Amino acid sequence: MSAYxxxxxxxxxxxxxxxxxxxxxxxxxxxxGGIAAVAGTSALMxxxxxxxxxxxxxxxxxxxxxxxxxxxxxxxxxxxxGIFTAAAAWVGRARGGLxxxxxxxxxxxxxxxxxxxxxxxxxxxxSIPAMIRANYEPRLAYGVVAISGTLGMLIPPSVAxxxxxxxxxxxxxxxxxxxxxxxxxxxxxxxLTIMVLVRLNPNAAPPVKEHTWGEKWQSLKVAAPMTFLFLxxxxxxxxxxxxxxxxxxxxAFGALFIAAIMRRVTCETVMKAxxxxxxxxxxxxxxxxxxxxxxxxxxxxxxxxxxxxxxKGAGVPGWGILIILYALYLVLGCFLDxxxxxxxxxxxxxxxxxxxxxxxxxxxxVVVVLGEVGMLTPPVGxxxxxxxxxxxxxxxEIFAGVWPHVFAHMIAxxxxxxxxxxxxxxxxxxx
Numbered sequence: 001m002s003a004y005x006x007x008x009x010x011x012x013x014x015x016x017x018x019x020x021x022x023x024x025x026x027x028x029x030x031x032x033g034g035i036a037a038v039a040g041t042s043a044l045m046x047x048x049x050x051x052x053x054x055x056x057x058x059x060x061x062x063x064x065x066x067x068x069x070x071x072x073x074x075x076x077x078x079x080x081x082g083i084f085t086a087a088a089a090w091v092g093r094a095r096g097g098l099x100x101x102x103x104x105x106x107x108x109x110x111x112x113x114x115x116x117x118x119x120x121x122x123x124x125x126x127s128i129p130a131m132i133r134a135n136y137e138p139r140l141a142y143g144v145v146a147i148s149g150t151l152g153m154l155i156p157p158s159v160a161x162x163x164x165x166x167x168x169x170x171x172x173x174x175x176x177x178x179x180x181x182x183x184x185x186x187x188x189x190x191x192l193t194i195m196v197l198v199r200l201n202p203n204a205a206p207p208v209k210e211h212t213w214g215e216k217w218q219s220l221k222v223a224a225p226m227t228f229l230f231l232x233x234x235x236x237x238x239x240x241x242x243x244x245x246x247x248x249x250x251x252a253f254g255a256l257f258i259a260a261i262m263r264r265v266t267c268e269t270v271m272k273a274x275x276x277x278x279x280x281x282x283x284x285x286x287x288x289x290x291x292x293x294x295x296x297x298x299x300x301x302x303x304x305x306x307x308x309x310x311x312k313g314a315g316v317p318g319w320g321i322l323i324i325l326y327a328l329y330l331v332l333g334c335f336l337d338x339x340x341x342x343x344x345x346x347x348x349x350x351x352x353x354x355x356x357x358x359x360x361x362x363x364x365x366v367v368v369v370l371g372e373v374g375m376l377t378p379p380v381g382x383x384x385x386x387x388x389x390x391x392x393x394x395x396x397e398i399f400a401g402v403w404p405h406v407f408a409h410m411i412a413x414x415x416x417x418x419x420x421x422x423x424x425x426x427x428x429x430x431x
Contacts (some may be wrong), residue, residue: 006301009034013344023340024286031294045125049297055292056285060165061170061247065281066248067157073255074109075118077264079226083108086223089216094147096198096205098134099144102127103190107155107183108149108223108230116375120149120383124390137204140197142393143401147190147381147409150372153338155183156234157248160338160371162282164364167291167346171361172244173237174427178361179368181235181422186412193408225261228336229254238430284339291343300348307352318356320415326348329367333374339381341371355375362423366416376402 009030016026036044087108104122109119123145131141153160156176165172198205200245201289233251236242242250259265311321332341346367353363375383377398388395416422 005034006303007191008037009297017336023343024283024290025335026057027287027294027343028290031290031297035293035300038297041190043300047293049102051292051296052289055289057413058166060162060243061285061288062067062245063157063162063172064159064284065250065277066252067162067275068277068280070157070248070252070255071118071288072277073252073259075122075165076269076273077255077259077262079109079223079258079262082221083223083226084129086220087390095202096194097207098131098136098197099194099205100191102131102141102144103148103187103194106145107187108226109152111211116149116152116372116383117386119152120145120386121390123148124387128387128391132431135206137201137396138393139401141401142387142391142398143403143405144190144194146376146387146398146402147372147405149383149386151183151190153372153375154179154186154368156180156237156364157244157251158368159284160342161364163288164295164342164346164367165338166288167342168350168360168364169371174430175360175364176244177238178423178427179365179428180426182365182369182416185415185422186372186409189408189412190405193405197404208251225258229258238426243365246319260410287339287343291347294343295347303348306374307348311352311355318358321352321356325353326370326413329370330373330377333370334377334379336374338368338371341374342367359420359424361427362416362420365423366413369409369413369416373406376406396402 012033013026013030016029017023021029026197032044032048035047083105087104091097091100091104105127106123109122128145131144132138152158158176158179158181161175161179163171164170165175171212194205229251232254233247236250237244256265256270259269282411306369316324329345332345336344346407349365350360354360375381376399378384381395381399381402384395384398384402387393387398391398
């Protein structure tokens with residue numbers, strides 16, 4: 001029976017997604033239908049009664065609303081332009097310096113706002129006009145902003161990593177610390193790509209005026225508090241002073257305190273920030289609940305066991321399985337966002353990855369890097385369309401600027417695959 005139910009469930013899920021049903025509800029309807037077909041309606045009702053509570057009763061889920069609230073307070077404080085100004089003051093004089101400043105500002109803003117699209121939209125309104133005024137080639141400016149926005153998915157504390165940890169039952173603190181070195185690798189990849197592009201075409205990024213040392217130190221007034229907040233949150237988790245949940249509460253309070261110092265706090269702005277954080281939390285909570293219903297279906301139909309048996313019977317080596325999985329995620333990234341990919345694939349793929357000897361913390365970081373690429377590739381390319389909407393430029397022109405960064409990201413992915421200790425070394429030293 002399950003031999004027919006599984007493909008029918010996959011087809012029904014695909015059709016629901018084509019109809020633009022929200023991913024959580026599409027998964028719920030397809031998985032519920034599959035469970036009813038395999039085990040009957042009484043089993044389905046049992047799953048629906050237990051899955052919501054069991055899926056969100058994890059104490060670490062509290063990190064989601066608190067980190068989101070921290071991000072909203074950061075956005076409310078209006079520090080994004082200040083971070084870019086500080087980066088531009090220190091590195092802008094070099095050829096391609098404003099593009100490098102955009103990458104650094106994207107890393108700094110993404111580290112605290114956790115949202116790839118928010119980072120892309122903010123950088124589009126701040127750094128793109130600055131680069132265009134400095135006679136930068138538009139494609140270079142668009143590509144840098146698009147790729148820099150994706151860093152919000154990887155740099156801790158990342159909500160994408162929290163979602164992976166909840167679905168995969170992996171320690172969120174280790175995911176955060178494991179992402180530190182890969183974040184540096186990816187950020188350096190973006191900077192090196194800019195330097196190569198500017199070297200190949202010097203006219204794409206003319207030098208701009210030099211800033212005095214006084215201007216440089218003055219520019220740090222806005223960037224320094226947020227840098228300290230980020231380092232404090234990650235440092236508390238690494239040293240064991242705080243759990244990720246406690247660090248998220250401190251981060252939210254710290255961001256509110258900084259916004260208050262900058263005189264951006266009113267009852268209205270706080271309520272709007274809380275509402276946006278609550279809305280996103282509800283979306284993530286619904287995705288996690290529906291992922292658990294899908295997990296029940298996979299257990300009942302023994303899809304994972306069948307896949308493992310097929311792989312072992314085929315004699316595919318571990319590196320071959322990884323290449324297949326990477327290709328799968330690159331294809332899925334052209335059509336789905338990272339949350340949907342995690343929900344749909346992790347319950348099936350992670351047992352396979354662990355069976356061939358790879359660490360789930362390492363795999364979570366790799367999947368997020370692949371998700372970064374998905375934010376840039378057509379036909380979805382969410383960051384590209386965000387930039388197109390903000391700038392009013394055609395998406396095709398922006399896609400043309402992101403391809404060098406897509407190829408460079410694949411090189412960074414190869415580095416993290418060949419040397420997995422770049423991910424695993426820091427978590428191994430945690431207290």
